[in-house]
Amino acid sequence: MAVELVRTRSDAPPREDANHHGADADRLVEERLWVELILEGEVNLFRRLVERYQGSVRGVILRLVGSPADTDDLAQQAFLRAFQALADFKTELRFSSWLLRIAVNAAKDHLKSKKRGESSLSSEPTPDEAVFAGHIEDPEDASLSAERRAEVHAALAQLPWKYREVLVLKSVEELPYEEIQRILELPLTTLKIRVVRAREMLRKLLEESNRR
Amino acid sequence: MMKRRDQLELMRRRLDDELPPGSAEARELEALCQDPARAAELAALERLAVELGALRTPVPDDGADFVARVMRRLPDRVPARRSALGWLTRPFALRVTPALGLAALGILVATGVLISRLAGPRPQPAASSASVSTPPAPAPVAPLDPGVSxxxxxxxxxxxxxxxxxxxxxxxxxxxxxxxxxxxxxxxxxxxxxxxxxxxxxxxxxxxxxxxxxxxxxxxxxxxxxxxxxxxxxxxxxxxxxxxxxxx
CATH class of the missing domain: 2.60.40.10 (Immunoglobulins)
Known part of the structure; x- marks a missing residue:
């Protein structure tokens, strides 16, 4: 039996940082300059960084915590933490990787404080949250029903944190492994093993939920 | 028969677009998927990959309002770099549950007992082997095939x-x-x-x-x-x- 190996990703919107190499390098230089000027007192330049990355930060946080009600506040906290730690930012890093690391940690801290312990990080979103996840309007996503979207989102929320974070960054945000390495500070091998395990766990969770 | 671990790795590479079409690995995957169970597994993972990608919808955007709220919360300037000395001298709050406190107390008592025993009169040779033993010498290592760990x-x-x-x-x-x-x-x-x-x-x-x-x-x-x-x-x-x- 042959298997159909073709898949499409046309229903996913392009990433904010999906520019070509030249523009990417320009962006890095530009951001390093902004950071230097902000450190010298040009605080208003931080607005440019917030404008550029608010979509990524809010998206990653929403996918990790599953709660739109908490997303904005956590995203604000992430930017605030980044600003307060900006003197410690190492310019050889990408600002986006550094910022997403802060955002992932903010999401993790939030879930820990909400229900303390690993089990809280495996909790399902409340029904309202799951419904929200299925109700984001996007005509291009008509191929995925709201019900199925909610199922996938709920299964994702059941994964232990270390699997959820790699799957959100790799399979939802579609970041390259090198970028995720910088964000999570994990070796490539560990990262790939976690992605394989996360996908297997999610597949089994969804199969079980379909059998019920 | 390919190991399960290798099967999963091959599927991961397919899902992550790391298998060039027509490559030996791609052909290996196709051969693997002659097994209906493996084909169904890969198909399920492929569907899941598309579904996960579709979760990446834009978060409802309140645009300038979000940016303005962040900017309002910023202090006047970036705090100075944290020094090691500052970290050592900065007070911090520690939340301790009764269970954690009891566990810490237990460890303290056990450590005190251990120290008092170690500092006490040196036992006779017959008794010393029972207190602290040295790590045994490494066992001889079997010869290896080249390249095999x-x-x-x-x-x-x-x-x-x-x-x-x-x-x-x-x-x-x-x-x-x-x-x-x-x-x-x-x-x-x-x-x-x-x-x-x-x-x-x-x-x-x-x-x-x-x-x-x-x-x-x-x-x-x-x-x-x-x-x-x-x-x-x-x-x-x-x-x-x-x-x-x-x-x-």
Whole structure:
């Protein structure tokens, strides 16, 4: 039996940082300059960084915590933490990787404080949250029903944190492994093993939920 | 018959667009998918990949309002870099539950008892072997096929230090450039626990204090896939691979 190996990703919107190499390098230089000027007192330049990355930060946080009600506040906290730690930012890093690391940690801290312990990080979103996840309007996503979207989102929320974070960054945000390495500070091998395990766990969770 | 671990890795590479069309690996995957069960598994993972990608919808955007709210919360300037001295002298709040307090008290008492015993009169030779023993010499390592890493079973010594037991992990890997240890004791992080081979005899070792109990682990050679210790008990990891298990 042959298997159909073709898949499409046309229903996913392009990433904010999906520019070509030249523009990417320009962006890095530009951001390093902004950071230097902000450190010298040009605080208003931080607005440019917030404008550029608010979509990524809010998206990653929403996918990790599953709660739109908490997303904005956590995203604000992430930017605030980044600003307060900006003197410690190492310019050889990408600002986006550094910022997403802060955002992932903010999401993790939030879930820990909400229900303390690993089990809280495996909790399902409340029904309202799951419904929200299925109700984001996007005509291009008509191929995925709201019900199925909610199922996938709920299964994702059941994964232990270390699997959820790699799957959100790799399979939802579609970041390259090198970028995720910088964000999570994990070796490539560990990262790939976690992605394989996360996908297997999610597949089994969804199969079980379909059998019920 | 391809190992389960290799099957999953091949599927991962397919899902992550790392298999060039027409490559030997791509053909290997197609051959694997002649098995209907594997074909169904890959198809399910492919569907899941598309569904996960579709979750990446834009978060409802309140645009300028969000930016304005962030900017309003910013202090006037970026705080200065945190110095080590500042960290040492800055007070911090510590939240302790009664259970944690009791556990800490227990550890303190146990440590006090241990110190008092060690500082007391030196026991007679017959009794000394029962208090603290030295780690046993490494067992001879079996000759290896070139390129094959073979693990020396971890040697648990009974050097008791505050509830921790020192365990020596050994791996014979003459051609390796780097060997690390991953396990549930370090959350499977691959870059923290590095084995060393100072005398360049191809035997890599690391001594690690671990709490009593059951520990699952693997060795990682040259940043490759984790591999179980062939001289230790192995159990399925639930994903087609195997973890080595050490019980101390």
């Amino acid at each position: 073979l693990a020396q079973a971890p040697t648990a010594t009974n050097q008791l230090t505050s509830q921790l037991i020192e365990v020596r992990f050994m791996l014979s890997a003459p051609n390796a450039r780097a060997v690390t240890l991953v396990g549930d004791f370090n959350d499977w992080r691959g870059d923290e626990l590095t084995l060393s081979d100072p005398d360049h005899d191809g035997v890599w070792t690391l001594t690690l204090p671990l709490p009593p109990g059951r520990h699952a682990y693997q060795f990682v050679v040259d940043g490759g896939e984790g591999r179980p210790d062939p001289n230790a008990v192995a159990v399925p990891d639930g994903f087609g691979g195997q973890n080595s298990v050490l019980t101390i």
